[in-house]
Amino acid sequence: xxxxxxxxxxxxxxxxxxxxxxxxxxxxxxxxxxxxxxxxxxxxxxxxxxxxxxxxxxxxxxxxxxxxxxxxxxxxxxxxxxxxxxxxxxxxxxxxxxxxxxxxxxxxxxxxxxxxxxxxxxxxxxxxxxxxxxxxxxxxxxxxxxxxxxxxxxxxxxxxxxxxxxxxxxxxxxxxxxxxxxxxxxxxxxxxxxxxxxxxxxxxxxxxxxxxxxxxxxxxxxxxxxxxxxxxxxxxxxxxxxxxxxxxxxxxxxxxxxxxxxxxxxxxxxxxxxxxxxxxxxxxxxxxxxxxx
Numbered sequence: 001x002x003x004x005x006x007x008x009x010x011x012x013x014x015x016x017x018x019x020x021x022x023x024x025x026x027x028x029x030x031x032x033x034x035x036x037x038x039x040x041x042x043x044x045x046x047x048x049x050x051x052x053x054x055x056x057x058x059x060x061x062x063x064x065x066x067x068x069x070x071x072x073x074x075x076x077x078x079x080x081x082x083x084x085x086x087x088x089x090x091x092x093x094x095x096x097x098x099x100x101x102x103x104x105x106x107x108x109x110x111x112x113x114x115x116x117x118x119x120x121x122x123x124x125x126x127x128x129x130x131x132x133x134x135x136x137x138x139x140x141x142x143x144x145x146x147x148x149x150x151x152x153x154x155x156x157x158x159x160x161x162x163x164x165x166x167x168x169x170x171x172x173x174x175x176x177x178x179x180x181x182x183x184x185x186x187x188x189x190x191x192x193x194x195x196x197x198x199x200x201x202x203x204x205x206x207x208x209x210x211x212x213x214x215x216x217x218x219x220x221x222x223x224x225x226x227x228x229x230x231x232x233x234x235x236x237x238x239x240x241x242x243x244x245x246x247x248x249x250x251x252x253x254x255x256x257x258x259x260x261x262x263x264x265x266x267x268x269x270x271x272x273x274x275x276x277x278x279x280x281x282x283x284x285x286x287x288x289x290x291x292x293x
Contacts, residue, residue, distance in 0.1 A: 009171065076162035077101050079191035079280055085109040086159040089183060091148045091176070091192075092116055092166025096125035096141070100132050102162065103141040113158070114143045115151060149175040153183045160184075163192045168219040177232035184283040190234060195219045196277040198241070204263040216260065216274060225279060234281040245276035 077098055082088055082105040090099045093114025103112040116122050125143045133139055146152040148163075149172050161180050170176050180190060197219050205216065222239055229237045247269075260270050 076164050076191045076193045077105065079193070079278055080160045080162050080189065081191075082106050082110075082160060087111045087113070087157065088160045088162060089151075089153065089158045090114045091151075091161065091163035091180075092169070093125055093143055094121050096128050096132075096143065098162060098164050099125070099141050099143070100128070103132065103138055104136055106140065108138055108140060110140060112141045113153070114141070115146045115148060115153075116143065117145065117147045119145065149179060151179045151183055155182055156185045156188075158183050158185065159188050161188070161190050161192075163194065165194055167192060168195045168216075170218070173220060173225075174228045174231065177228045177234070181232040181234055181283055186283060187285040188283045190229070190279065190281040190283075192277075192279040194225070194277050194279060196222045196225055196241070196275055197273060198222065198243075198275055199273055201273050202263050202265070205260055219274060222275070222277060225277065229279065229281050233283070235284050236280070236282040238278075238280040240278040241275040242278065243271040243275045246271040246274050 076090075080088065080102075082102055084105075084107040086106045087110060088102045088106055090102065090112065093099050093116045096114060099112045099114040103110075106112060114125060116125070122143050122145050129141060129143075132141060144152045148166065148170060161184060167173055167176050184190070195216060198221075200221070201216070201219075222241065226237055226239055264270070264273070
């Protein structure tokens with residue numbers, strides 16, 4: 001039986017996220033300020049952030065203008081080790097940043113699909129397709145409107161699922177992991193960069209809408225992320241915490257992180273609570289039924 005209160009709360013969260021990221025898509029700048037931040041940045045700061053978390057100058061130079069909005073907290077494309085001919089799905093594609101990079105990696109015989117629930121982001125991504133085709137000569141990317149809890153894709157249809165600082169925003173993360181497992185082909189893999197908690201955040205931060213849109217308040221414990229991935233049927237789950245990303249945000253005087261600092265207990269810092277987390281996993285290959293020996 002569905003709890004109506006939970007349903008309302010979940011939709012309220014989605015609406016807050018849509019509104020926040022719709023504003024970012026419309027303005028092309030940060031919801032929090034000009035410094036590098038996972039809730040959006042100026043073009044120069046976005047490039048600085050992308051390089052800081054492992055994207056190459058060559059990858060960034062090939063992107064359509066405006067595709068990189070500083071919404072990253074890691075480099076899932078690097079984790080995925082994409083190969084030519086593969087079909088890759090990006091959850092929460094935004095302006096198409098990781099989709100366009102993935103498209104070059106999978107090549108003309110592959111396909112890169114982005115899903116996003118924010119219409120403004122989807123419009124921005126689709127507008128960038130023409131520039132991507134002109135720069136690469138490839139016609140292998142597409143963007144679909146949808147929620148990551150209810151992916152608009154068929155069962156066992158993709159080789160890899162990537163996501164960059166998005167799953168933490170979902171009000172039903174367990175359902176997201178079930179959807180990931182559903183669309184993956186046997187042997188398919190997951191490469192996610194996200195924010196996760198090393199320990200619970202103070203209540204004042206959890207209740208902050210700005211922190212939610214900025215990818216912090218909705219994060220869950222690292223151990224909970226592992227539990228949900230395994231419960232969805234995924235195996236070989238790997239988790240790598242990279243707290244230096246959070247320290248970098250504070251070093252750069254990011255406005256959101258400075259507000260978080262103000263609500264932390266004395267003597268603590270954001271990276272004591274929050275980490276950038278690299279998550280890898282694989283859907284088990286089909287096993288032959290051996291009930292008869």
